[in-house]
Amino acid sequence: MIELRHLRYFIAVAEERHVTRAALRLGIQQPPLSQQIRALEAAVGVTLLVRMPRGVELTEAGRAFLAEARAVLVQLDHAVDTAQRTARGEQGQLAVGFTGSAAFHPLIPAVVRAFREQSPHVDLLLEESRTGDLIVALQKEQLDLAFIRVPVGDTTGLVIEPLLNEPMLLALPAGHPLLAGGKRKRIALADLAEETFILYRRPTGPGLYDAIITACRAAGFSPHIGQEAPRMVSTLSFVAAGLGVSVVPESMRRLDTEGVAYLSLADMPGPVAPLLLAWRAASVSGAMQNLIAHVREMAGTRR
Structure with missing residues (x-):
C-alpha cells in the first residue's frame, strides 16, 4: 500500500538526486529511507530511480510519477486548507430565510452586508417565506438560519433566540x-x-x-x-x-x-x-457561528 510518507520520501530523493542528502533533509537515517523507496517501487511495480555511483537518476516512469506525486501533495494541502477555512467559517455556503415583514427591518440588510464584507468566500443564499414554511425548511435542513417573528409549528431541535421587539x-x-x-x-x-x-x-x-x-x-x-x-x-x-x-x-x-x-x-x-433568529441546535458550522455572532452584536444581544 502506498502511503503519503512514501510520496514525500520519493520527492525528496528525486529532488536531491541523492539518498543520503534526502535522508538529512527528511531527518531520518539513510537505510530506512532506501527501504521505503524500494517498498514504493514494489507497490508501483516499476523502477522509479536508477542507483548511480554518486547518487540516483529518475527513470522515465520516475519522472512521470514525480509530477503526479507532487500534484497529490498539493491537492492534499489544498484539502487541508479548505477544511480548516470551512471550520473557521471563512468559506462555504449558508441558506438564510426571513419572513416578509422581517425583511424590511434594517438589522437584516446590515447583518448581511457586514457578514459579506468579513466572509466574502461564503455564499449567502437568501429566501423569503412564511414563518411556518421557514420552520419546516429548517427542520428539513433546507435552510441554515431564519429570521422569524413568532415560531409556529414543530420547533423540536431548533434554537430560537430573541433579538428585539419592534x-x-x-x-x-x-x-x-x-x-x-x-x-x-x-x-x-x-x-x-x-x-x-x-x-x-x-x-x-x-x-x-x-x-x-x-x-x-x-x-x-x-x-x-x-x-x-x-x-x-x-x-x-x-x-x-x-x-x-x-x-x-x-x-x-x-x-x-x-x-x-x-x-x-x-x-x-x-x-x-418580535424579531427572532432560529437555527438547528445540532448543526452549527463555522460560517453559521460567525453569522450568529454578527447578528448578536448588531442586535445588541451578545451572549
Missing part, C-alpha cells in the same frame, strides 16, 4: 379623517374602535395577528376585520386602496408606499413585533 404603528389611507389638520402624530387604539381593519392573514403570521387582536381587546374593543392579506406588502396595498387601516411593524414604513400614512400608537405598552 414597535408597531398604525397604517391608514392618506386623506383619512384621523389625519385632518396634519398635526396628529400619535393615536390611541381605542380611537379605532369603529374602523375596519386589514390584517396579515393569521395562518401566515399568527404572532402579529394575535398581538394586534390582543392589543385592541385591551383597549376595550374587538376589531372589525374587513380583509386578511396573504402578504405584509399586500396589507399596505389594501390600506392604500382605502379598504381600511392596519397595524404593522415600524420598519414597514421604509416601504414608503404611495397613498399610505402612518401614526404612532399612544398605548403603553403597545403591540410589538
Whole structure:
C-alpha cells in the first residue's frame, strides 16, 4: 500500500538526486529511507530511480510519477486548507430565510452586508417565506438560519433566540379623517374602535395577528376585520386602496408606499413585533457561528 510518507520520501530523493542528502533533509537515517523507496517501487511495480555511483537518476516512469506525486501533495494541502477555512467559517455556503415583514427591518440588510464584507468566500443564499414554511425548511435542513417573528409549528431541535421587539404603528389611507389638520402624530387604539381593519392573514403570521387582536381587546374593543392579506406588502396595498387601516411593524414604513400614512400608537405598552433568529441546535458550522455572532452584536444581544 502506498502511503503519503512514501510520496514525500520519493520527492525528496528525486529532488536531491541523492539518498543520503534526502535522508538529512527528511531527518531520518539513510537505510530506512532506501527501504521505503524500494517498498514504493514494489507497490508501483516499476523502477522509479536508477542507483548511480554518486547518487540516483529518475527513470522515465520516475519522472512521470514525480509530477503526479507532487500534484497529490498539493491537492492534499489544498484539502487541508479548505477544511480548516470551512471550520473557521471563512468559506462555504449558508441558506438564510426571513419572513416578509422581517425583511424590511434594517438589522437584516446590515447583518448581511457586514457578514459579506468579513466572509466574502461564503455564499449567502437568501429566501423569503412564511414563518411556518421557514420552520419546516429548517427542520428539513433546507435552510441554515431564519429570521422569524413568532415560531409556529414543530420547533423540536431548533434554537430560537430573541433579538428585539419592534414597535408597531398604525397604517391608514392618506386623506383619512384621523389625519385632518396634519398635526396628529400619535393615536390611541381605542380611537379605532369603529374602523375596519386589514390584517396579515393569521395562518401566515399568527404572532402579529394575535398581538394586534390582543392589543385592541385591551383597549376595550374587538376589531372589525374587513380583509386578511396573504402578504405584509399586500396589507399596505389594501390600506392604500382605502379598504381600511392596519397595524404593522415600524420598519414597514421604509416601504414608503404611495397613498399610505402612518401614526404612532399612544398605548403603553403597545403591540410589538418580535424579531427572532432560529437555527438547528445540532448543526452549527463555522460560517453559521460567525453569522450568529454578527447578528448578536448588531442586535445588541451578545451572549
